[in-house]
Amino acid sequence: MASGAQSPVVGIGDVNFDRETDVVVVGSGAAGLSAALAALADGAEVVLLEKAPTLGGTTRKSSAFAWYPNHLGLQAAGVVDEKDDALRYMARLSQPDAYDPASPTLGLEPWRHELLESFYDNAAVAAEALHEADVESIHLAEMSDYFSDLPENKTPQGRTLRPKTRDGEPGTGVEFVDQGAEAVQARGGEILTEHSVESVVTDEEGRVVGVLARTPEGQVAIGARGGVVFGSGGFAQNQHRLADHMAAPILGTCAAIGNTGDFLDIAEALGAPLRNMTYPWMTLLPLEWALEHDPEVKSLFHPPGDSMLFVNGAGRRTMNEKGPYNEMAQMFQRWDPRQARYPELLQFMVWDQGTQDLHANERPANPIRPTGHPAPHVVRGDTLDDLAAALTARVEELEDRVPGLYIEADFGANLKAAVERFNEGARQARDLDFERGEAPIEVFFNEMFTGGIRDERNPLLFPLRDAGPYYATIIVPAALDTKGGPPIDRDSRVLRADGTPISGLYGAGNCVASPAGKAYWAAGGTVGPAVVFGYVAGRKAAAGVPAQPGAAA
Amino acid sequence: MASGAQSPVVGIGDVNFDRETDVVVVGSGAAGLSAALAALADGAEVVLLEKAPTLGGTTRKSSAFAWYPNHLGLQAAGVVDEKDDALRYMARLSQPDAYDPASPTLGLEPWRHELLESFYDNAAVAAEALHEADVESIHLAEMSDYFSDLPENKTPQGRTLRPKTRDGEPGTGVEFVDQGAEAVQARGGEILTEHSVESVVTDEEGRVVGVLARTPEGQVAIGARGGVVFGSGGFAQNQHRLADHMAAPILGTCAAIGNTGDFLDIAEALGAPLRNMTYPWMTLLPLEWALEHDPEVKSLFHPPGDSMLFVNGAGRRTMNEKGPYNEMAQMFQRWDPRQARYPELLQFMVWDQGTQDLHANERPANPIRPTGHPAPHVVRGDTLDDLAAALTARVEELEDRVPGLYIEADFGANLKAAVERFNEGARQARDLDFERGEAPIEVFFNEMFTGGIRDERNPLLFPLRDAGPYYATIIVPAALDTKGGPPIDRDSRVLRADGTPISGLYGAGNCVASPAGKAYWAAGGTVGPAVVFGYVAGRKAAAGVPAQPGAAA
Numbered sequence A, B: 001m002a003s004g005a006q007s008p009v010v011g012i013g014d015v016n017f018d019r020e021t022d023v024v025v026v027g028s029g030a031a032g033l034s035a036a037l038a039a040l041a042d043g044a045e046v047v048l049l050e051k052a053p054t055l056g057g058t059t060r061k062s063s064a065f066a067w068y069p070n071h072l073g074l075q076a077a078g079v080v081d082e083k084d085d086a087l088r089y090m091a092r093l094s095q096p097d098a099y100d101p102a103s104p105t106l107g108l109e110p111w112r113h114e115l116l117e118s119f120y121d122n123a124a125v126a127a128e129a130l131h132e133a134d135v136e137s138i139h140l141a142e143m144s145d146y147f148s149d150l151p152e153n154k155t156p157q158g159r160t161l162r163p164k165t166r167d168g169e170p171g172t173g174v175e176f177v178d179q180g181a182e183a184v185q186a187r188g189g190e191i192l193t194e195h196s197v198e199s200v201v202t203d204e205e206g207r208v209v210g211v212l213a214r215t216p217e218g219q220v221a222i223g224a225r226g227g228v229v230f231g232s233g234g235f236a237q238n239q240h241r242l243a244d245h246m247a248a249p250i251l252g253t254c255a256a257i258g259n260t261g262d263f264l265d266i267a268e269a270l271g272a273p274l275r276n277m278t279y280p281w282m283t284l285l286p287l288e289w290a291l292e293h294d295p296e297v298k299s300l301f302h303p304p305g306d307s308m309l310f311v312n313g314a315g316r317r318t319m320n321e322k323g324p325y326n327e328m329a330q331m332f333q334r335w336d337p338r339q340a341r342y343p344e345l346l347q348f349m350v351w352d353q354g355t356q357d358l359h360a361n362e363r364p365a366n367p368i369r370p371t372g373h374p375a376p377h378v379v380r381g382d383t384l385d386d387l388a389a390a391l392t393a394r395v396e397e398l399e400d401r402v403p404g405l406y407i408e409a410d411f412g413a414n415l416k417a418a419v420e421r422f423n424e425g426a427r428q429a430r431d432l433d434f435e436r437g438e439a440p441i442e443v444f445f446n447e448m449f450t451g452g453i454r455d456e457r458n459p460l461l462f463p464l465r466d467a468g469p470y471y472a473t474i475i476v477p478a479a480l481d482t483k484g485g486p487p488i489d490r491d492s493r494v495l496r497a498d499g500t501p502i503s504g505l506y507g508a509g510n511c512v513a514s515p516a517g518k519a520y521w522a523a524g525g526t527v528g529p530a531v532v533f534g535y536v537a538g539r540k541a542a543a544g545v546p547a548q549p550g551a552a553a
Helices: A032-039 A057-061 A071-078 A083-094 A110-132 A171-188 A240-243 A262-269 A287-292 A327-332 A353-359 A384-398 A410-425 A440-449 A528-543 B030-043 B056-059 B074-076 B083-094 B110-132 B173-188 B237-247 B262-269 B287-292 B325-332 B353-359 B386-398 B411-425 B440-449 B527-543
Strands: A009-011 A018-026 A046-049 A138-139 A158-161 A191-192 A198-201 A208-215 A219-231 A282-285 A307-310 A347-352 A380-381 A470-481 A493-495 A501-507 B009-011 B019-026 B045-051 B138-141 B162-165 B191-194 B196-202 B206-213 B218-230 B281-286 B308-311 B347-352 B379-383 B470-481 B493-496 B501-507
Touching: A018 A032, A018 A208, A018 A528, A032 A046, A032 A057, A032 A110, A032 A171, A032 A528, A057 B191, A057 B501, A071 A262, A071 A347, A083 A110, A110 A138, A110 A528, A158 A171, A171 A191, A171 B056, A191 A440, A198 A219, A198 A262, A219 A327, A219 B074, A287 A384, A287 A470, A307 A410, A307 A528, A307 B162, A307 B527, A327 A470, A327 B191, A347 A353, A347 A410, A380 A384, A501 A528, B009 B074, B019 B379, B019 B527, B030 B045, B030 B056, B030 B110, B030 B173, B030 B218, B030 B262, B074 B110, B083 B110, B110 B138, B110 B527, B162 B173, B162 B191, B196 B218, B196 B262, B206 B501, B218 B527, B281 B287, B281 B325, B287 B386, B308 B411, B325 B470, B347 B353, B347 B411, B386 B411, B386 B470, B501 B527
Parallel strands: A009 A198, A018 A046, A018 A219, A046 A191, A219 A501, B009 B196, B019 B045, B019 B218, B045 B191, B218 B501
Antiparallel strands: A138 A158, A198 A208, A208 A219, A282 A470, A307 A347, A347 A470, A380 A470, A493 A501, B138 B162, B196 B206, B206 B218, B281 B470, B308 B347, B347 B470, B379 B470, B493 B501
């Protein structure tokens, strides 16, 4: 649906441009900054428009790790990351039911294969373009891909870069965005915040030649001689779109608060289809953080604690709590065909004083808060029975607001049995049911987030104490952001339903259809493609600027 | 993508109509026949176009059970089926994660609620309109809804009608379609087969005023003074669309062979969005039938046999084999986050000589064929070890064609353990793991399809014999058809992305967005809404015919 009275597509005849530039970029996250820098590097004049008062969108909130096959850091280290191998790894996870190593497209839909090829082909140069613009990074040579032990993964470690502060320390999305914006401005690009682009302007041939932006001072019309690049993020903040498109329930999001999918309305009005709409980039959140809609909420990538387990509303343990977040969230979405409900949709994360002592800290993503710090999302009990009673009371408070939240009468008894079985395994340093601690990425994450290791045999497991107190919080599946939208081609051109490009219109990042399907290949599998397709889009849009009369060739 | 050179939308300026009529109906299944009859009953001239050489589409292949809340048969029997109750049952299953009995829309997206209301409001009159046109039916007063024991279901039995032969016997889709087509022609409607509608014609204001149909004799342009009604079926025969839109893998279909989603191309080109694209009407098929693409293949609604079980490629039993087919298929789609695959996607249905003797018959949907009849999809072994070896050989033959097909080295050992545990439960007349035989619909289906009952305590369970031979076939999730497309409103008008109706264009059945979500409420939950929205569309299109100069008022 259109988000206001303004039509998402406006003909040039109805518009007087307030100003014109070569390339308009919409959005200041990874895709937009990369596009702006690429267009500037090719000599284009660039105006970058950001809907929010602050820059960076979801990228700013993120760790801004970025995954690039065959990047220069790998090459410099002598690591071989062949195109065919990298494509096989990506394809294997992007369409796992169709993956066929003998097929020319590896079994993928042709558009997905084309985009994965373009991603690989442009990854190293796009990453290097950021580096050349002084957007700094650290090569995480030891970082495992999320499926590093799949036979299709021939480069299981080292494809991820993370931001670096100006002091040379490990950085996050804040540094990525600040350095990127600084670079755009240093190269003459103009950045305007509180410019919400809700319409594109088309000429008589249907070419996109500008945008209309809503600002606190009224509407502004900006012409774009070379093209418009959307890097405006997904639709995870749009409840109607989520209800219409998601394959299964998502109860929260870490996406920037403005990510309401404005570009989807524009794309649909331009006759572009929507693709890859069913699965978001998935993660986890404490329920009460999700309900707060705090714009600063951070993803629970890796639930901390060795003496910690998840149980469902029946008090039963049903999953490995330490897998890659995108995969864990899908475990929450299991459908019970007899009861016609999602019985694992809300999980109770339970820990003891040992984990509380070891893992409590003030990291915003950590639900285990130091004693004395506010933790309204945490329920406490002196015994497991007390904890069950306290959780039952909490569920009663929340259940009107959260369809699907439940806790059964025998929750306490089952919880005690679940803890007993968990402890039995932990004493043997193994998970009797769900292989916790056996995947390389779990061990890597544990080292990254842990407060300390108590059992070297399996650092991810430790028995809960027989005596309380015990703690719990409710965890739900969430979206970092969505990854569906109109299709693009290898040149980041937005395509119509008939496969023809919409002249003058480019897209990158979470506002267009990702070739990833439901896959999350590795840390930075979100930001990497956003940077790469943004880079391609920026260059192509710059190349679309007509030669000016009288300008030097 | 457009399916040919012809654009899906053609302006009136480029067309000379070969003929004109009041209402053009596209498709001759339940939706199309209902629309044609309704328009004829309101005095309109009707031309019905069918893509295939034969009439009836997927409806003809189906049992053509049809589910109508509060139909006249229920009313005559004194059964109360209140609107609020019926809506709650439908809503509870259509958006189970959002269902909220206290919400004005029951927690549903408003469009879904509007369509469910329209379905209820028009169900009785639409069913009666078929009856008045001599399309005959039998009231299945004892037939259970698929979730008859949900607390939200206040009318758990009797909402389903099935076709009746002219001799008064229970009929199928063949009778439904033959009687419907006969009625259309008896009322002056014209039916043209081998007319494949791939474009609509629009006037200067964007109103749909006709269609272009491809025929063996070339293209025909047909004007529609009142409107065009699409009842042209889903996209289950379009592999690209399935790959782009399905939430999880579907490996076969029972849809009419022409159901390639032609209307989706038209809708997208008209600026209509696509909704409810992620879940089809799900069922099961033997793998080898699915691979044959036999246009006559029939759905395996209820796998026969008491001494019969399913195991996955590891030889482990993971599900109740007798649940409603739409729900069982979703069990096949379980994602394994550690292995990054769908380990239950292909199941081995295993039975013994007892089930072979009791349940073999020539029903086209039954994979258990009488001894001596061709059954190339069945593998046989004198012992369970022999069966495991034969299945391993079969998997080796097929695995190049079927990504995801696997059988593990310890399959045989695990199969024997699974049979032993199944038998242990069967001797006690209960399923130790998956509640087989406990839902009312399972018992109902068993009575409908069974060859005989061996244990009255639980007719769905019986131990497999200790001695062979044993039999097996491979089962996959399949689609009866899809149920996504452009949205319609309560008047069956097709809507643009901005929610405005496209003048002159109506839709019903599997070619438009179903309000059902992923739900399958009951037998006939497919055909019922197709008939009802077809009926509404036919009446509205007839009402759109302009008064003719000189015609009687």
